[in-house]
Amino acid sequence: xxxxxxxxxxxxxxxxxxxxxxxxxxxxxxxxxxxxxxxxxxxxxxxxxxxxxxxxxxxxxxxxxxxxxxxxxxxxxxxxxxxxxxxxxxxxxxxxxxxxxxxxxxxxxxxxxxxxxxxxxxxxxxxxxxxxxxxxxxxxxxxxxxxxxxxxxxxxxxxxxxxxxxxxxxxxxxxxxxxxxxxxxxxxxxxxxxxxxxxxxxxxxxxxxxxxxxxxxxxxxxxxxxxxxxxxxxxxxxxxxxxxxxxxxxxxxxxxxxxxxxxxxxxxxxxxxxxxxxxxxxxxxxxxxxxxxxxxxxxxxxxxxxxxxxxxxxxxxxxxxxxxxxxxxxxxxxxxxxxxxxxxxxxx
Amino acid sequence: xxxxxxxxxxxxxxxxxxxxxxxxxxxxxxxxxxxxxxxxxxxxxxxxxxxxxxxxxxxxxxxxxxxxxxxxxxxxxxxxxxxxxxxxxxxxxxxxxxxxxxxxxxxxxxxxxxxxxxxxxxxxxxxxxxxxxxxxxxxxxxxxxxxxxxxxxxxxxxxxxxxxxxxxxxxxxxxxxxxxxxxxxxxxxxxxxxxxxxxxxxxxxxxxxxxxxxxxxxxxxxxxxxxxxxxxxxxxxxxxxxxxxxxxxxxxxxxxxxxxxxxxxxxxxxxxxxxxxxxxxxxxxxxxxxxxxxxxxxxxxxxxx
Numbered sequence: 034x035x036x037x038x039x040x041x042x043x044x045x046x047x048x049x050x051x052x053x054x055x056x057x058x059x060x061x062x063x064x065x066x067x068x069x070x071x072x073x074x075x076x077x078x079x080x081x082x083x084x085x086x087x088x089x090x091x092x093x094x095x096x097x098x099x100x101x102x103x104x105x106x107x108x109x110x111x112x113x114x115x116x117x118x119x120x121x122x123x124x125x126x127x128x129x130x131x132x133x134x135x136x137x138x139x140x141x142x143x144x145x146x147x148x149x150x151x152x153x154x155x156x157x158x159x160x161x162x163x164x165x166x167x168x169x170x171x172x173x174x175x176x177x178x179x180x181x182x183x184x185x186x187x188x189x190x191x192x193x194x195x196x197x198x199x200x201x202x203x204x205x206x207x208x209x210x211x212x213x214x215x216x217x218x219x220x221x222x223x224x225x226x227x228x229x230x231x232x233x234x235x236x237x238x239x240x241x242x243x244x245x246x247x248x249x250x251x252x253x254x255x256x257x258x259x260x261x262x263x264x265x266x267x268x269x270x271x272x273x274x275x276x277x278x279x280x281x282x283x284x285x286x287x288x289x290x291x292x293x294x295x296x297x298x299x300x301x302x303x304x305x306x307x308x309x310x311x312x313x314x315x316x317x318x319x320x321x322x323x324x325x326x327x328x329x330x331x332x333x334x335x336x337x338x339x340x341x342x343x344x345x346x347x348x349x350x351x352x353x354x355x356x357x358x359x360x361x362x363x364x365x366x367x368x369x370x371x372x373x374x375x376x377x378x379x380x381x
Numbered sequence: 382x383x384x385x386x387x388x389x390x391x392x393x394x395x396x397x398x399x400x401x402x403x404x405x406x407x408x409x410x411x412x413x414x415x416x417x418x419x420x421x422x423x424x425x426x427x428x429x430x431x432x433x434x435x436x437x438x439x440x441x442x443x444x445x446x447x448x449x450x451x452x453x454x455x456x457x458x459x460x461x462x463x464x465x466x467x468x469x470x471x472x473x474x475x476x477x478x479x480x481x482x483x484x485x486x487x488x489x490x491x492x493x494x495x496x497x498x499x500x501x502x503x504x505x506x507x508x509x510x511x512x513x514x515x516x517x518x519x520x521x522x523x524x525x526x527x528x529x530x531x532x533x534x535x536x537x538x539x540x541x542x543x544x545x546x547x548x549x550x551x552x553x554x555x556x557x558x559x560x561x562x563x564x565x566x567x568x569x570x571x572x573x574x575x576x577x578x579x580x581x582x583x584x585x586x587x588x589x590x591x592x593x594x595x596x597x598x599x600x601x602x603x604x605x606x607x608x609x610x611x612x613x614x615x616x617x618x619x620x621x622x623x624x625x626x627x628x629x630x631x632x633x634x635x636x637x638x639x640x641x642x643x644x645x646x647x648x649x650x651x652x653x654x655x656x657x658x659x660x661x662x663x664x665x666x667x668x669x670x671x672x673x674x675x676x677x678x679x680x681x682x683x684x685x686x
Contacts, residue, residue, distance in 0.1 A: 073439060074658040075416075076471040081662035082411055083404040084597060091403060114398050146401025191681045195670050274413070337399040341406035349519065357516050 090149030092199040093340065094138075094180075096231070097154065098173065098223065099208025100161040101130055103238035108206075108296035109154050111309060111320060112332055116298075117141045117154050131159040134172045138200075155202060161219050170223045177202050177231050181355040201352060203343045204267070204335060205231045208238040209255065209291060213247050216258050224264045230351055232267035232343055234335065235259070240293035240326050241311065241318050248293050255291055266290070268339070272346055285334065292331040295320050415474035417523050418661055419463075419505075421555065422479065423498065423547065424532025425486040428562035433530075433618035434479055436631060436642055437654050440466050459484040459497040480526060486543055495547045502526050502554050506676040525673060527664045528591070528657070529555045532562045533613065539578035548588045554672055556591040556664050558657075559583070564615035564648045565633060565640045572615050579613050593656070594663055608656055614649035617642055 097105040097118075106118035117139065140153045155176070160169055180201040187197040205227065209220060224233055235255070240248060259266065268286065273279040297320050300307045309320040320328045335343070422430045462481045467474065480501070485494050505525045512521045529551065533544060540548075548557055559579065564572060583590060590612070596605040619642050623632045631642040642650050657664075 073437075073468070073470060074655065075468055075475045075661075076473040077659050078416055078475070078661050079408055079411060079473055081659065083408060085662060085666075086404045086407050088597075093400075112398070143398075143400075145398055148401045148403055150400050150403075191678045193674060193677075332399065337402045338406065340400060340403055341410060345410070353518060360516055 087147050089196065090142075090151060091344075092151045092153070093344070094153040094155060094200060094202050094204075095335075096157065096173075096177075096202045096205040097208065098157045098160055098205060099238060100210060101158065103208040103210060104296050105206070105208055105238075106156065107298060108236075108238070108294060108328075110298050111296040111328065112336070113143060113152060115141065115143055117143070117152060118156065130162045132163070134159040134169050136172060136176045153200070166219055169219075170226055173223075174227060174230060177227075178355065181352055182359075184352065185356055185359060199344075201347055202231050203347045205233050207233050207235045209235055211237055211239050211242050211251070211293075213243060213251050215254055221258070221262055221264070224259070224266065225262060228265050230355070232269075232346055232351070233264075234267050234331075235291040236331060237291050237293040239295065241295045243293070252291060252293065256287070267343065267346070269346070272350060289327065289330055289334075292327040292334070294328045294331055295326040296328065412472060412474075415476060416661070417476045417478070418665070419478040419480060419524060419526050419528075420657075421482065421498075421502075421526045421529040422532065423482050423485055423495075423529060424560075424562065425534060426483070428532040428534060429618050430481070430530075430532055430562070432620055433560075433562070433616060435620055436618040436650070437657070438466070438468060438477065440468070459494045461497060461501045478524065491543055494543075495550055498547075499550060499554065502551070503676065506554075506673055507680075509673065510677055510680060523665075525668055526555050527661075527668045529557050531557055531559050533559055533579060535561055535563050535566050535575065535615075539575065540582045545582065545586050545588070548583070548590070549586060552589040553675060556667055556672070557588075558591050558653075559613035560653065561613050561615040563617065565617045567615070576611075576613055576615065591664070591667070593660065608652055611649050611652050614653040614656075616650045616653055617648045618650070 095109070097109055099105050109118045110116055135158050136155060137158065138153050138155045140151060142149060142151050144150070157173055160166075160173070163169065184197060184199065184201055187194060207220070207224060209216065224235065227233055237248075237251065237255070243251060265271070268278075268282040270279075270282075270286070273282055295311065295318055297309045297311050297318075299310065299312075301310045301312055301317050302308075303310070303317055303319060308317075308322070311318040311320075319325050321332075323329055420434075422434060424430050460481075460483050462483060463478050464481070465476060465478045467476050469475070482498055485491075485498070488494060502525075509521070509523065509525055512518065531544070531548065533540065548559075551557060561567075561572070561575060561579070567575065593605065593609050596602045617633065617640055619631045619633050619640075621631065621633070622629045623634050623639055624630075625632065625639055625641065633640045633642075641647050645651050
């Protein structure tokens with residue numbers, strides 16, 4: 034089937050990018066001949082949709098949560114091969130840890146292969162950094178719900194925008210500290226609360242502090258703990274659409290996740306190639322080398338294969354859940370037009 | 382966002398992120414889901430609507446047709462008949478619904494004959510609006526009419542009063558594509574004259590027919606212009622296969638020759654079909670963004686405070 038690569042192939046890391054194929058576009062109708070008798074051209078609708086996607090571009094909003102110093106900003110920069118995180122926009126090394134959790138959203142437009150992406154990275158400095166971290170996830174949950182509310186308000190407007198701007202959080206990377214023991218109570222509390230409103234992808238940060246055996250054991254223990262505590266991280270079992278999805282996602286859920294990653298924005302020369310890595314006296318840790326860490330798996334998973342699905346689950350599941358709750362609330366839906374703020378009766 | 386577009390910051394071989402693969406991900410999901418499209422056909426009896434639809438989609442949507450006599454037609458009002466067929470081509474599944482409107486223009490007094498049609502279109506909008514506002518939105522079915530082929534008789538001198546009234550009433554509710562039926566009753570010169578008359582009358586009455594969007598950078602601009610210049614499409618349909626030069630083709634056999642349906646020199650059938658299938662996505666988009674949104678805002682303004 035045409036240019037679609039199977040998901041399994043895409044999961045293998047590549048140090049050399051695949052050649053970018055120009056999509057096949059039917060430009061002129063084929064000449065009249067007998068073979069035309071059987072062909073209508075319905076399949077061209079796929080091309081039309083592809084063109085539309087490329088023309089309109091797309092939004093992607095990714096949130097990073099975790100204690101200070103776990104390498105969140107570096108990892109996001111590594112994921113998108115650009116200086117897109119909060120730390121890149123005038124970061125001061127002497128910056129103090131904020132006293133409460135702050136939400137900082139930074140947007141960039143990046144382009145690749147003719148596809149434009151409006152990427153927003155939402156950082157949450159201060160999370161888990163206080164002495165008393167009780168309820169420190171609340172500002173985050175509030176932010177996420179505020180984006181749903183914003184979208185909902187646009188949707189019920191009488192005169193709607195053609196393309197409602199999407200600021201909803203599509204993916205939340207939760208950074209687990211590589212202690213080697215187990216999850217911390219804060220990790221469990223956060224994921225328990227937030228997995229119900231957003232797609233959470235747990236990652237083990239700074240994985241170069243563990244040996245291969247320690248890594249495998251730690252991952253197993255974390256998976257067990259998540260399961261025992263009923264935490265459904267992305268990809269959630271109940272949203273597998275068909276057998277194909279289930280088989281693929283089962284493998285990811287039971288073997289690969291949580292991804293043990295290392296991030297870096299520095300390049301070094303290894304075997305004649307420039308690679309992203311960390312240089313230590315005992316060797317160079319190559320970020321995109323699967324035998325060193327699982328960064329490439331995370332990248333392929335989030336960007337190359339499940340990007341669209343992350344958005345769809347956010348829109349079709351999390352957002353709809355929020356909306357249904359709002360419909361049932363006493364207050365009902367927000368008023369139709371901005372002017373009638375006082376009128377809170379549901380008009381639908 | 383005031384930030385400029387950032388170039389990839391790292392050397393080229395390591396610079397590939399991979400989100401350019403997004404269209405493929407969308408493609409995969411779309412193919413799995415399949416597509417829906419609703420096409421309405423409107424025109425007097427006997428203009429070859431059913432034959433044309435069968436020719437367009439290489440299906441037999443009307444296997445056992447019962448054609449009523451004139452006396453029966455006197456009492457008839459306009460009916461709405463929807464037939465759905467599933468077409469699959471190269472792995473792409475399309476659920477096509479054809480909405481037929483038998484009885485249109487048949488009555489001696491055709492005063493209200495398009496009221497039923499307007500009601501049908503509005504009902505689909507109403508249903509969609511209701512579903513869209515409901516609690517469970519996971520499986521909304523889109524039965525809204527995405528495109529309406531309006532059949533113009535080749536026997537007149539242009540648009541009839543009924544044609545004008547219909548198009549004026551419907552151009553704000555559905556994408557109208559005017560089609561000159563049974564084009565083989567006209568010579569090429571007569572065809573051109575009729576097309577020009579029809580276009581003049583359409584603009585005279587301020588009728589808004591479906592406009593083809595401008596060609597993209599990698600589309601054939603010339604081809605698009607040619608297509609635009611052929612509207613209204615003068616078409617011929619046929620369910621019969623005739624052997625011409627050793628090949629079996631769809632056509633009509635006359636003593637003076639064979640009219641070939643898929644011969645661009647004989648009629649605009651291929652242009653119509655190509656235009657339809659390559660603009661299915663746009664037709665749906667215009668229905669959603671223009672016609673449906675108009676309906677919705679009117680409805681909400683009426684019931685709102």
